[in-house]
Amino acid sequence: MFPENISGIILAGGQGKRMGGRDKGLVSLAGTPMIAQVIQRLQPQVGNLSINANRNLETYRQWGLPVIADALPDYPGPLAGIAASLQSISTEYALFVPCDSPFLPADLCVRLWHELQQQQAVLCYAKDSQRQQPLFVLMRTDLVIHLSEYLNNGGRGVQRWYQELAATVCDFSGQTQAFRNINQPADL
Numbered sequence: 001m002f003p004e005n006i007s008g009i010i011l012a013g014g015q016g017k018r019m020g021g022r023d024k025g026l027v028s029l030a031g032t033p034m035i036a037q038v039i040q041r042l043q044p045q046v047g048n049l050s051i052n053a054n055r056n057l058e059t060y061r062q063w064g065l066p067v068i069a070d071a072l073p074d075y076p077g078p079l080a081g082i083a084a085s086l087q088s089i090s091t092e093y094a095l096f097v098p099c100d101s102p103f104l105p106a107d108l109c110v111r112l113w114h115e116l117q118q119q120q121a122v123l124c125y126a127k128d129s130q131r132q133q134p135l136f137v138l139m140r141t142d143l144v145i146h147l148s149e150y151l152n153n154g155g156r157g158v159q160r161w162y163q164e165l166a167a168t169v170c171d172f173s174g175q176t177q178a179f180r181n182i183n184q185p186a187d188l
Contacts, residue, residue: 003109007089008046010038011135012099013054013070013081023056025099029182037102039063045109046095050088052081077156078135079147086144098135098181105178112138115170123165129173134158136179 012025012035025035035051043049050066060067068088070080082096095109105111108126116124116138123143126136135158143165150161172178 002113003045004047005091006046006093006095006109006113006138007085007091007141008042008049008095008097008109009068009082009085009089010035010042010049010051010099011078011081011096012060013052014078023053024182025051025053026056026059027100027182029102034102034182035060035063035099038097038099038104039065041102041104041106042095042097042108045106047091048089050085051099052085054081072151076151077158079151079156079158079161083144083147083151086139086141086147089141092141093138094141095138096135101136101179101181103178103180104136105172105175108136108178109138111172112136112170115168119168121166121168123162123167124170125162125167126172126179127169128176128179130176132159132169133172133179134162 026033029037039049050068051060052068053060054069057067068085071084072080086094097104112124123137123139126133155161
């Protein structure tokens with residue numbers, strides 16, 4: 001059953017403001033687009049994989065994966081990408097990761113899964129020894145109903161939504177570099 005019942009979704013739907021408006025998933029790091037590096041790290045961990053994007057859709061489709069656009073206009077944040085993705089997949093669980101974190105842990109999915117099951121939670125996200133990493137998250141796909149209501153009521157904060165769900169956290173202390181994200185040109 002594991003990991004076939006988990007869909008992986010790479011969140012690449014942002015505006016890339018800190019990257020000068022560049023589409024971060026398509027920015028090259030060591031000669032390879034970050035999206036390709038994230039695909040390589042995540043694909044072995046999940047049953048199937050998709051990309052959430054709002055621009056350069058044809059470019060993202062070149063990786064041979066389904067590309068899901070936000071249903072809400074004007075880039076309302078990562079929860080819009082999560083909601084659109086949850087509506088588009090058929091597995092019981094979904095694992096989300098950002099497109100600008102090409103070093104994500106090779107055991108991310110299995111560790112989040114075990115913590116989710118152990119805590120009997122509906123959503124589990126990562127934290128490293130320095131900070132919480134809320135966009136590295138495994139959740140039940142039936143949360144789409146609750147998330148849609150949250151978004152329709154003007155909610156945008158990821159952590160605030162997680163608090164409503166009594167989410168659990170999986171500790172990845174000692175793996176801080178695995179969660180390093182490339183937000184601006186200097187990070188390259």
